[in-house]
Amino acid sequence: MGLEQRTLTVPALVVMIIAASAPLTAVAGGVTTNYAVTGMASVPLSFLIIGAILLIFSIGYTAMSRYIPNAGAFYAYVAQGLGRALGVGAAMIALVSYNLMQIGIYGLFGFAASSFANASFGTAISWWVMALAAWAVVGFLGMNRVDFSVKVLGIVVAAEFLIVIIYNIMAFAVAPEAPEPATSFNLADAVAPGMGAVMAFTIAAFMGFESGTIYNEEVKDPKRTARRATMIAVVIIACFYAFSAFAVAVGEGASNVIGASVELGPDLIFAFFGAHAPLWFVDLANILFITSLFAALLAFHNVIARYFYAMGRGGALPKLLSTTSRTTHAPVAGSLAQSTLGLLVILIFAVISHGKDPMYVVFTMFTWMTNSAAYGLVLLMSLTSFAVIGYFKRNRTSDSVITRVIAPLIAGIALAYVFMQIIINFEILLGMEEPGMLGYVLQGIVILPGLIAWVLALVIGSSARKAPKANKLPVG
Template identity: 50%
Template sequence: MTQTPHVEETSLKTGKLGTGAVAFMIIAASAPLTVLAGGTPTSYAVSGLLGVPLGFLAFGLIIGLFAIGYGRMSAYIRNSGAFYEYVSQGLGLRQGIAAAILALVSYNLMQIGLYGIFGFSASAAIAAMTGVVIPWWVTGGAAWLLVGLLGMSNIDFSAKVLAILVTIEFIVVIGASIFGFATAPEGISTAPLAPDQFLTGGIGVLLAFTMAAFMGFESGAIYSEEAKDPERTISRATNIAVIVVALFYAVSAWAMAVGIGPSQVIDQAREYGPDLLFVWIGQHSPAIANLVHVLFATSILAALLAFHNAAARYFFALGRSGVLPEVFAKTGKSGAPIVGSGAQSVLSLLVVAIFAIAGLGSELGELFPVLTLFTWFTNAAGFGIVFLMAVTSIAVIRWAKEHHPDFHPFVRLVAPALAAAGLAVVTVLILMNFDIMIGDTGPAALVWVMPGVVLGSGLIGLIWGEFLLKRGRIRSVDGELDTGDVVSESDERIGAPKTPTPTLNP
């Protein structure tokens, strides 16, 4: 009897995703409606500044600079463990393994944390429309089941589901923005666009909070093995997502300030928090406010699925290369990483169950999952991902210098260097303001514990990488052992598919 070749059991389904599908994946992870309803009011409230739209544009510029080198690298290096492969190619395999473990922890923290706000929001929406009060962990459990099933299905099916959800989000946010400019109790003010409302005290907090709006944009490269045209799809999708998201968030934040009134938006954001959008719309139409509340929950559901897919593919990439047990590299008939997806689902279930039990009788009441699970986990994840992007920018510079000195200097040096500097500054700002970001809903030690968990995972990855390399346990997709030094331009590396180097104009 002829056995199926090992490589076929550990290969993702190729040629499934086009530019539009990948862009939807990226934007879904950023969750536009979630940002408008949750992130934007929080930014106004905590920073005390009207310059939230400029904050989105500023961070969008940093991300755009990062995307230049990151996108070019994705055309040459295709691997579902994006940060893993990119850091390995630029800085060495030990550092790449550290980045991979840190990324795996960060994506899981982000995905699991979102169950907190989904459970709360879905339950609140049901209660508002029907009067039936359902515990947050019940609605969160329903989302968990749906995400788990979609995560094990064909990736293009997940992409279609996300496309529908993201399209609805765009329609709602555009509608809310038009509504804001149309009502404008104080007129269409440009105060939120004034530099003195951005370049002043509080800018650090503002940038730290606007960072969360862009989480997930870097996930496009994770789908490089499943893209129809990897040489162009990932770069194009990433650039489209960055531009659309930055402009979209800036305009919608400006519209919210105009719709509520620049003189009132900060005070009302502090009073109502994430409910501000629903209160604002509900003053004019309670029915529409309830509908937006439901769509807010589906927006979070889209982000849950996007981050689940990202975490599952990191499990897959690490299993294929030998960093994790080989079983994680198993794919199903759909081509999805079924073991990685299952592992992410089990981990999510365990953590959500712990928080569900811990929340029983809590003095925080119905806000418990938002103020603990969501706030603690997602802010720690944001810190980890921004830190990884800064490291990856440095890796891009070294990789381009050694293998593509023909690239334009702006692509191989200037853009990634500026991105690394900007991301490093934001990383420090997050650490400096982490106490503000997580509030006072837990032990004071959380200010150090949560970032420590993220950085500690990277340190463990570095040690684990050294251990594996000394024992020759790192392999490529065809089973050949890896030496662990900075890679040559051969694509013979930690599971990267053997594809010819594309010829692109620098």
């Protein structure tokens, strides 16, 4: 039995995509960390630059979804555009990267939820207790109809946007200095030293935007829904985050925003609320920060479950993983597989972090895993851009030369540049002062499974050509 058919609309898919980017988390955590670590005032500009790159990327990427409506997305597109073996390798990198992103967020969720509960009720709940509670709910929702998840995410995302909008209004209302848009959006900074590091941080806030095509087997209009939803989501994310990053500079003052970000980090926005809003609103903002993380957990869980499903159906992983529910049509085997991996990692870090500072799990589980995930996903996006060119070269369609060649070529080169910046600044992203073995290990965890899968697929493919009756690795 296949996935549930034709229930997702454009608005529903936009919600799923934006939920993965976690708006409140991106602004409270990502923007302030970007200011603090890079020391650059042009963080707002970086959102517009990355947004433009991803919008160009989406032109060719979403065009592929009209011809290859596969829940494996990167996997299927690279296989069709650059060859089956490379597609299998890309699939493993995608699977590892998405799992790292989703499971890493459990660390920050557990810390944030336990800290809030302990401060509010005088308890002493460990981070992993809260992480396991979220894990159970995410697993339950992942086994149900995807439109049920959309309803949950829709409420959370709407509340997140409202909180950030209120913050933006308050920031302009109490601005200690005159706003300086010329500083925050200085086009000369686009090629300034240090902008590469800024973009390496910024693109992490967009991760999940590409997930729209993964639901193409479940949307009402497979030829238009994913394309429109992805374009809309990228524009919303880029513009909203750019303006919000500017609001952070306005609220703290252009001359003080970097220093305040270094001092307070992700607490900057909540400290601002504490100084200018009633206590109940501060508590509400903290609760919505936690639910923002939950929304990202659920969104990425649904993506990973469908990747397992697509790879099981295509033969790259055991066929058992392609099992779907008879009642909800959800990819139950993929959902269970992802939940199992999440449980194992949570338990491992629960043991490792015992007796350590509560922030330990944020600096390790969350920071290491999510930045490694961004490393892998940006590599895949660059690879997919060139796969788009390869696919349309071999398959004649009515698409324009912009869709078939120009847009994917520009996106591929731009994303390769961002990927190189992530490599160059990887230690900074991990919070390390100098290069060390940890950075190489984490990059290896992402890349090696893909390389091994690619080599194995080449060997199996070669054997299949010699013996036509042997099993192959279809795309599905």
